Every structure is written in C-alpha cells, then in structure tokens.
Amino acid sequence: xxxxxxxxxxxxxxxxxxxxxxxxxxxxxxxxxxxxxxxxxxxxxxxxxxxxxxxxxxxxxxxxxxxxxxxxxxxxxxxxxxxxxxxxxxxxxxxxxxxxxxxxxxxxxxxxx
Amino acid sequence: xxxxxxxxxxxxxxxxxxxxxxxxxxxxxxxxxxxxxxxxxxxxxxxxxxxxxxxxxxxxxxxxxxxxxxxxxxxxxxxxxxxxxxxxxxxxxxxxxxxxxxxxxxxxxxxxx
Numbered sequence: 509x510x511x512x513x514x515x516x517x518x519x520x521x522x523x524x525x526x527x528x529x530x531x532x533x534x535x536x537x538x539x540x541x542x543x544x545x546x547x548x549x550x551x552x553x554x555x556x557x558x559x560x561x562x563x564x565x566x567x568x569x570x571x572x573x574x575x576x577x578x579x580x581x582x583x584x585x586x587x588x589x590x591x592x593x594x595x596x597x598x599x600x601x602x603x604x605x606x607x608x609x610x611x612x613x614x615x616x617x618x619x620x621x
Numbered sequence: 622x623x624x625x626x627x628x629x630x631x632x633x634x635x636x637x638x639x640x641x642x643x644x645x646x647x648x649x650x651x652x653x654x655x656x657x658x659x660x661x662x663x664x665x666x667x668x669x670x671x672x673x674x675x676x677x678x679x680x681x682x683x684x685x686x687x688x689x690x691x692x693x694x695x696x697x698x699x700x701x702x703x704x705x706x707x708x709x710x711x712x713x714x715x716x717x718x719x720x721x722x723x724x725x726x727x728x729x730x731x732x733x734x
Contacts, residue, residue, distance in 0.1 A: 541721070541722075543724075550726040550727050553721060598665065604720070609667055610667075610720075612665040615664050
C-alpha cells in the first residue's frame with residue numbers, strides 16, 4: 509500500500525545544531541508540504557513543493573529549508589536549531605495542483621534544548 | 622488572506638451526545654472546505670470535504686454542509702462514541718492557494734463513557 513513516512517519520529521537536539529527531518533511518500537504525488545503544529549496555532553505551513561526542483565516558502569519559513577531532488581522525498585532542514593523550533597512536524601502530500609486532499613505522515617516530535 | 626476560525630475547545634461530551642463544532646472561514650473565490658481528524662499520536666486524516674456551496678460532506682456519521690451565505694462549515698454528529706475522542710481541524714483550499722491548505726486551530730474533543 510502507498511504511504512507517507514517520516515523519520516525520525518522523535519528527536520532531541522541542541523541549540524545551534526543543524527537538523528534534517530526526512531519525509532518519504534510512495535503515492536507518486538507531485539505536491540509535498542511541511543507543517544508545524546503548535547498549541548493554539550493549529551498547523552502552519554513551512555515550505556511546499558509542486559514537483560522536482562520546485563520549492564516555495566510558506567507562512568513560517570524562516571530558519572528552515574527544503575530541497576526536492578526526486579518525487580518521493582522532501583527533507584526539511586533546520587539550519588541552526590532554536591528553542592522556538594521545538595514542535596511537532598508533519599509532512600503531507602497531494603496528487604497535483606487542483607487536487608486538494610492531502611495525506612499526512614505520522615509526525616516528528618522535535619525538541620531543541 | 623485566507624483564514625479559518627474554529628470554536629474554542631476543549632469540548633467534553635458524554636457518549637451518545639450530539640456534537641457540533643463550529644467553523645467559519647474567510648477566503649477569496651470559491652474554496653473547498655475540509656474537516657481533518659487527528660487521533661492521539663497520529664497524523665491528520667481526511668474526515669470529509671465539500672467543494673461547492675450547499676454540498677454536504679459526510680463520513681463515519683459526521684456531516685458538514687458548505688454554507689456560502691454564512692461562510693460556515695460546521696461539523697455535526699448525532700451520537701458520539703468514546704472512539705471519536707480526537708482533535709478536529711477545519712481547513713480550506715482556495716483557488717488562489719493552489720493546493721495549499723489553511724487550517725483552523727483545532728478543537729480537542731473528549732467523549733466520556
């Protein structure tokens with residue numbers, strides 16, 4: 509069965525370190541998204557991609573970057589982790605532009621000390 | 622810009638009670654509207670959707686009707702079960718946002734036996 513996976517599921521890191529969160533989907537979807545979930549804010553969009561070599565900034569992109577070298581993967585990198593980036597991170601995918609149903613991964617809980 | 626407002630939570634109900642979670646939106650054009658559900662420790666799952674005015678989305682006993690005149694998409698269920706305990710998110714996708722979703726803050730529902 510097609511799925512979307514995230515790794516690691518839990519990560520503890522220190523302020524200033526670079527961290528990369530992995531997202532892999534086997535739906536062969538063109539669109540991929542990264543969100544962070546914080547109490548009182550719902551889900552906020554960090555970055556998104558509509559296809560290979562395409563990346564776009566979302567609502568809360570400062571301090572984060574993504575790259576899309578193939579259809580299946582959209583890794584999220586925190587260049588220099590800050591305590592404000594402690595959050596739960598969700599990756600999602602959807603089939604194509606105009607196809608708005610998104611499928612979510614299980615999430616990564618990141619703690620920055 | 623687009624925005625979604627959900628009723629404040631948390632909501633606590635007894636089993637078999639009637640559930641309403643209010644959702645109103647602001648968007649350009651004619652958005653598609655969604656309810657997603659997040660069970661403890663999991664990612665979000667699509668619960669139901671509606672793509673045009675007066676459409677009713679339904680799934681697992683939950684319903685929501687797209688009301689353009691009141692810009693609302695309230696979630697209802699006639700008789701909740703303990704297994705419905707989760708966080709519920711209202712979301713929209715508008716014509717100007719491509720496939721991106723804008724989420725409400727989420728409403729925590731707890732159903733007691």
